[in-house]
Amino acid sequence: MKKAYIQIKLPLKKDIKERLDVMMELGEIPSLEERADGLYILDTWKHRHRLRSCLGTAFPDEALTELGLEEKDWNREWIEGFQPLPITENVWITPPWHVDRVPDGNTTIIINPGNAFGTGTHESTRLALECMTRLVRAGDIVWDLGCGSGILSIAAIKLGALHVCAMDNDPEIHTNMSENIELNKVNGINMEIGDVLLMNDFNCDLAVINIQKHIILPLLERFSIAKETPKHVILAGLLNEHRQEIESALKKQAYDVIEVRQLNNWIAIAAVKRSSNEK
Numbered sequence: 607m608k609k610a611y612i613q614i615k616l617p618l619k620k621d622i623k624e625r626l627d628v629m630m631e632l633g634e635i636p637s638l639e640e641r642a643d644g645l646y647i648l649d650t651w652k653h654r655h656r657l658r659s660c661l662g663t664a665f666p667d668e669a670l671t672e673l674g675l676e677e678k679d680w681n682r683e684w685i686e687g688f689q690p691l692p693i694t695e696n697v698w699i700t701p702p703w704h705v706d707r708v709p710d711g712n713t714t715i716i717i718n719p720g721n722a723f724g725t726g727t728h729e730s731t732r733l734a735l736e737c738m739t740r741l742v743r744a745g746d747i748v749w750d751l752g753c754g755s756g757i758l759s760i761a762a763i764k765l766g767a768l769h770v771c772a773m774d775n776d777p778e779i780h781t782n783m784s785e786n787i788e789l790n791k792v793n794g795i796n797m798e799i800g801d802v803l804l805m806n807d808f809n810c811d812l813a814v815i816n817i818q819k820h821i822i823l824p825l826l827e828r829f830s831i832a833k834e835t836p837k838h839v840i841l842a843g844l845l846n847e848h849r850q851e852i853e854s855a856l857k858k859q860a861y862d863v864i865e866v867r868q869l870n871n872w873i874a875i876a877a878v879k880r881s882s883n884e885k
Contacts, residue, residue: 609651609675609676610651610675610676611649611675612651612658612673613647613672613673614646614647614658614670614672615644615647615670615673616646616670616671617644617645618641622668623645625664626645626647627845628845631819631844631845632818633818633821635649635657636648638728644671651674658672689701689707690708691732693735693736693739694739697712697713697739697761698712699735699757700715701716702716702789713765715760715764715790717786717789718789729872730844730872730874731842732869733867733873733874734816734842734874737865737867738761738762738814738840740876741838741876744766746762746766746768746812747809748762748811748813748814749770749771749772749773749810749814750772750773751802752843753773753779754779755783756783756797760790760792763793764790767811767812769795770794770795773797773798773799775802776799780797780799802815802821802825803821803825805832806831806833807833807834808829808834809834812836812837813838813839814842815842816840816843818843819844819845819848822841822843822844826859827855835859836879838876838877838878839877841856841875844872844873849873849875852875861879864878
């Protein structure tokens with residue numbers, strides 16, 4: 607059996623969930639799913655040694671249940687477990703095998719997760735989507751930084767954006783994101799593999815940045831030397847305990863917070879750039 611993924615299960619305990627949330631924000635684990643019988647972390651098989659070491663160090667006294675999954679086993683799990691999900695009253699996320707279960711008249715974003723682990727089920731993605739439904743306007747130019755499966759890029763186009771520039775530093779997302787773009791039959795998304803911390807121009811109507819705090823903070827600092835900065839930003843992938851630090855960083859870059867949304871320990875912050883005549 608050729609394994610494609612490693613899945614590690616931990617007990618469903620509040621303190622473990624909170625620690626895993628922090629690890630998720632820091633980029634130490636790529637995914638986290640809460641089920642009735644436990645907490646599940648999934649990674650690609652080639653990264654299994656790093657994941658085992660990371661979780662073993664963080665939870666030396668907890669029993670870790672490990673399972674190697676073939677590609678077909680992973681697909682079967684998603685077929686059984688990934689159900690259509692309403693983000694707002696009229697915006698839904700669904701896997702391709704359940705499109706017919708989304709009520710008529712809704713904006714439907716079809717996502718086959720592949721290796722990118724971006725399905726809209728994680729709090730940070732859901733919060734970013736909720737903010738986007740309020741901020742994306744017809745004809746907008748949007749940057750999606752840390753695009754993963756492409757879920758936020760596709761959502762931006764379906765919400766009316768004219769063009770999306772999507773960037774991620776992981777070349778493995780290319781195939782999956784391309785597939786999701788095709789599934790949704792959308793145009794206007796330009797995908798690029800690169801380091802967001804090397805960017806020097808952020809000229810757009812809205813930048814959606816769903817990464818982690820240790821990337822978001824230096825990225826905001828880079829706005830000081832950028833040719834242009836976004837008119838609006840949505841920051842996600844953040845824990846509530848870091849809200850004040852992020853809001854201070856936004857204020858330093860002349861942004862005013864217009865919305866903070868929270869789900870469990872996670873938050874998303876939307877902000878608008880102050881005009882040049884505002885202090």
